[in-house]
Amino acid sequence: MPTLSITKTHGSRNEIFVIDGAPDALLAAGDVARAVERLCDRELGLGGDGAYFVADRGDGTAQAWFFNPDGSPSLLCGNGMRAVGRLLLDRHAADGVLVHTGPYSFAVRHVEPTPHGVRRVEVELPAVDFAPAEPIVAGVAYPFVDQALPAYHPSRTVTAVAVPNSHLITVVDAYDEDELVATGRRIAADAAAFPIGANASFVLPMGEDEVFVRTFERGAGLTPSCGSGIAASRAALSRLGLVEPDRPVLVRNAGGPARSRLQERDGGWQPLLEGNATIVYRTELEPAELLGEGALKWEEESDPAEAAAFSALYEENAEALRARGVRPAMP
Numbered sequence: 001m002p003t004l005s006i007t008k009t010h011g012s013r014n015e016i017f018v019i020d021g022a023p024d025a026l027l028a029a030g031d032v033a034r035a036v037e038r039l040c041d042r043e044l045g046l047g048g049d050g051a052y053f054v055a056d057r058g059d060g061t062a063q064a065w066f067f068n069p070d071g072s073p074s075l076l077c078g079n080g081m082r083a084v085g086r087l088l089l090d091r092h093a094a095d096g097v098l099v100h101t102g103p104y105s106f107a108v109r110h111v112e113p114t115p116h117g118v119r120r121v122e123v124e125l126p127a128v129d130f131a132p133a134e135p136i137v138a139g140v141a142y143p144f145v146d147q148a149l150p151a152y153h154p155s156r157t158v159t160a161v162a163v164p165n166s167h168l169i170t171v172v173d174a175y176d177e178d179e180l181v182a183t184g185r186r187i188a189a190d191a192a193a194f195p196i197g198a199n200a201s202f203v204l205p206m207g208e209d210e211v212f213v214r215t216f217e218r219g220a221g222l223t224p225s226c227g228s229g230i231a232a233s234r235a236a237l238s239r240l241g242l243v244e245p246d247r248p249v250l251v252r253n254a255g256g257p258a259r260s261r262l263q264e265r266d267g268g269w270q271p272l273l274e275g276n277a278t279i280v281y282r283t284e285l286e287p288a289e290l291l292g293e294g295a296l297k298w299e300e301e302s303d304p305a306e307a308a309a310f311s312a313l314y315e316e317n318a319e320a321l322r323a324r325g326v327r328p329a330m331p
Contacts, residue, residue: 001287002026006039007087008046008280012225013255013314013330015280016154017051018083023065026053027287033071035290040069044295046283049223052080053100059087062088064101068219075164078125078227078273081106085121086277104164108320111274117309118276125163125228127268128235132162145239153183161237162179163271164220166198167232171240175204175212175326177248184216201229203236204326209243210250212326224255224330231271234260238269245269254328256310257317279303
């Protein structure tokens with residue numbers, strides 16, 4: 001098996017590994033889940049929130065496969081797609097690339113860096129779906145918007161939306177992290193009510209065109225940011241009539257800021273996600289070592305200037321949250 005070329009990246013500190021090559025060209029089919037789980041292990045591995053395998057076609061397009069940190073496959077990681085796109089944009093010195101994953105295609109475009117020097121991209125995500133063919137909540141009529149659901153929460157209302165990942169969104173007037181974790185765990189434990197599982201997000205309005213979003217992710221738990229959670233939350237805000245679809249909304253996560261808006265396409269809404277795509281380091285691992293036992297060892301190549309630029313942006317975002325009394329824990 002060939003050596004794995006791995007880039008550790010993050011979008012708003014949601015740490016995603018980007019692995020150069022298709023999974024079946026690098027690992028035996030039965031080894032992919034274990035390799036990803038080992039890679040993402042924060043005690044014995046490199047530590048991360050998931051992994052994208054990317055086969056670059058060399059013509060400005062690529063095929064990608066995403067896996068959660070527990071090794072399970074997923075249709076989308078919005079923050080990871082930012083990183084995949086940035087790496088392809090750099091490789092081809094392009095202003096835009098197209099990334100395919102499953103039945104979906106993602107256009108990724110270059111965005112001017114922040115004043116801090118942070119690299120940014122914009123990703124066109126698939127159209128949101130408030131009446132998905134694969135129900136997010138069992139036994140209810142769709143669209144399921146701003147309705148009570150005791151299996152989800154004893155008192156709060158919720159909106160179900162696919163992007164295409166399944167999401168359950170609640171707008172709150174105060175953020176309680178323990179409450180979000182308990183809600184996410186109820187979803188994970190109740191396969192009868194939530195047959196395909198779902199990510200749970202609490203959305204706290206913070207002013208005109210500005211919100212705080214925190215997501216408990218299926219297969220990962222609390223992460224610093226969830227790109228598809230941002231998109232789902234942004235869509236829910238417009239479905240609830242709180243923000244016009246085409247207005248850019250500043251979305252603050254525990255791990256940093258992003259922006260999202262909706263564009264009309266084929267009678268629906270397509271979310272656009274804009275934010276940082278930061279390289280943490282590059283490394284290489286042999287498959288036998290990755291699939292072995294004990295703690296992994298690796299050598300990394302990093303860029304201190306890139307890390308420092310994002311640190312300045314992160315601290316600015318954290319101060320804005322503290323000023324509003326929001327102090328989310330970082331996992």
